[in-house]
Amino acid sequence: MATIYEIARAAGVSPSTVARALRGSGYVSPDKRALIQKLAREMGYVPNHAARSLKSKRSQKVLFLIPDIYNPFYFRMIKGATEVLEEHQYFPVLCHTKGDPALEMKMLSNLQQGFGDGMIFVSFDFNPKNTAAVNASGCPVVLTNNYQSPDGRDAFDCVFVDTFDGIRMAAQHFISRGFTRIGYIGGNIATQTGRERFSGFQHALQQNHIAADQRLFKVGDFTMESGRRAMQELIDQRTIPQALVVANDLMAIGAMRVCKEQGIHIPGDLAIIGMDNSDLAQFLDLSSIQMCEEEIGRNAARLLMERIENPKLEKRTIRLQPSLALRKTSEAGEAPAG
């Protein structure tokens, strides 16, 4: 509530002397400084944020545009980012776009308002319209997760996890163990996500000169139920592979449940690796591809802090390597129980 003016009056000095004394910059005699600091403490002085940021053009806040506020994936990102932001005395402001492009555009304009000094932008759909708006704002923004530069040039700072490589690694893991009949349950090839992951899988097969058997590849929609269906088809076809790479944990769990019901032993009869390394995967001892969301967050925040510090930096893209969290479902199998 108290301002430097009131302190100045109480101390019998001018407001600017108070400012200097409290900021520690410029010349103030030691006794005056002590007096001012004492008064400030007593009067409960706290500098006014709005005034300071009007002058300094820094708000100490970073906007977090996320499409889905109740998704653990994003929360882990936020957690990671917050760790780094804290070190720089910055705070995340949550802006929830609900995946709605109109809201997204509206939130982007908040940036120009000085609502925040920068933004970490996550979108389901990076397109010319919203990326142009980001560019137009001229403010520091880091795109994360699935932005792809249209012409391969780094127009933005960007952090993403190489899901292609995650799936590739999982398949390679099985191949290295000597499996040749490896199944895949993925998402729709029409989506970028679906395509990217499947290519990773195909790449591993090709690298190892393993012929692709189309019957072993099923498509789901990332729900547990679709995982069940896909697994059931494999069983019905009597083409149960030796190992299965699944493009997310939920589908993998669906598949596991069918196996359990039908006496297919995991990992003895069928080894499985899922993707996301969700809490459920940990709980159910499902091997999974670790997407390191916190690492995304940390890197995005780091890039952003650096850019706020120095806007002239070259634009950078950070490609994070996923890792395998190997658990029971992909253990080198002893002979099947049944």
Add this chain to the structure above:
Amino acid sequence: MATIYEIARAAGVSPSTVARALRGSGYVSPDKRALIQKLAREMGYVPNHAARSLKSKRSQKVLFLIPDIYNPFYFRMIKGATEVLEEHQYFPVLCHTKGDPALEMKMLSNLQQGFGDGMIFVSFDFNPKNTAAVNASGCPVVLTNNYQSPDGRDAFDCVFVDTFDGIRMAAQHFISRGFTRIGYIGGNIATQTGRERFSGFQHALQQNHIAADQRLFKVGDFTMESGRRAMQELIDQRTIPQALVVANDLMAIGAMRVCKEQGIHIPGDLAIIGMDNSDLAQFLDLSSIQMCEEEIGRNAARLLMERIENPKLEKRTIRLQPSLALRKTSEAGEAPAG
């Protein structure tokens, strides 16, 4: 980037006319207004947030003090609160206290800085020190989750879930089904949480004139492992109850796992209700007490918005009623399988 001065110059009017035209307040001739609005659009004018909030003393932000940023409980709260904040054009700023009292105090001072217009404050430990700081700030703050007014007077706006009643309901549910030997696994009685929940359990027994059998009450530390241990003790004692109320889902799941390993059929031999209604509970078909975190968030945000609107309101406390999410583990049992 453009300011009202530049627009004023472009339109050949004074800055205050621009302000009036854009804000829609005061008298501006229709043609000038139209011109100014057109220019503002063309020049990409967005009002400066810092300047506006310096003048208006509103930042459109609400601080969210939370002890643990990656706890599903809290981010459900955040989700609920965000819904309400959005309606009022407010945004949540996350302040992570890590349960550290010193950090908590520091963050509280952010409030006075005008960092936010109000705060939703969640603490592991509400004590005279931090509540005094809240009071001293004179800013709108809503305490949630486990604050208890020391003298029963409403010094603060406050939202909490009646965990006492949640546990009581769970016990009552079993009692109504005719069970008389009901076990309880809770937290340490030295903690407020532990005490509160256990009282709810005892209350249900007393109400129904059921004698308490101390051998059926075990203490854990809210981890799965401690749930396992507690259940194992019940088994070793050969005092397996008919039903079990457990003070959180993790411990309940630990108990379930022991039962599964040792052939105790759930719910045939033993019915279980946990607490939190976590994702895991849903996944494992564990009955649970629903703490309605989103509802806490919504109510906290609502109280806060109302208080920011009108600081003179009476202080209010909202006590939310938990509900039972009944699933398989508490189904009226057919005869046990084995």
Add this chain to the structure above:
DNA sequence: GAAACATGGCCACCATCTACGAAATTGCCA
């Protein structure tokens, strides 16, 4: 005695908003 340094007040600035009052326009009646 002059240069070097320390001290602290004054003022402009950041961008917006608003109270006030001057100026312009309109309406109304004689």
Add this chain to the structure above:
DNA sequence: TGGCAATTTCGTAGATGGTGGCCATGTTTC
């Protein structure tokens, strides 16, 4: 049509709280 009041229009002048440049004054040092 002139005159007066009511109404509309719009600019001037702060105010918000903090910061930093500039400069006048005071002190020390050689």
